[in-house]
Amino acid sequence: MNPAELQQLLYKEIPITKALQVQVDNLTSNSIQLSAPFEANKNIHNTAFAGSIYTTATLAGWSLVTHLVQQHQRQGSVVLASATIRYSKPIEGDIVASCQVSDPDTIERFLKRFDSRGRGRLSLEIDVIEAGESKATMQADFAVIKKES
Template identity: 35%
Template structure:
């Protein structure tokens, strides 16, 4: 297991206790891709599908984790918060919740860091998908803020 993957999972479980309760695990973590998973059983609803709130939480946390990975790589310690978000529930999830956040562009995060250095706050928009065997089940987009 990579150092970043271990650090991210430990940080999630210590700083955001909900992640332990819903069974979040870090599948992969880099500055380009973060993948989180959560088992269906603690996140199930009355329809035997994943609860919408759990899907939202896993998506928010995948984006949060990407910001964490980028800050860690840059050697920066800052607070990370979600400012606002939109979510589309496209398909029911009847298996392990698998969320992916990709950030191939370095320019967007560089702008975020410049704002952070100048004003003590930076913002970045991130997209997350929850994918099942049937296809993309959830599309999430959120604005994350970093601050001192």
């Protein structure tokens, strides 16, 4: 899947992504970066809306896990199982969320569990940055449940 295909999938499967104007900026085999423009996601304080920050971070994780599942030729439904976010500073520009799975063993353990149990779980740390500085960090667990054929 390339960034344009993933963006179309987001718009189709999660319609709010279109209203938030979420863009897939970068996608590799194990990492992703999404953004949402400030003008579509600002609040009354002229900073990025916390709900948009949370949603963009969640979408970055969901998108990466969805990409990993498809890349490894599995069929499954990806859902957010749990998440906590820490907002450290206001964002006064575009919301940029990124995450990666840097340890190949993590992916292998996830796939083995998914194959043997029909479900798997990945824990991700998603950073929300502005001008190279982390402004929020989400710790999230995504569950994948095998789709019945």
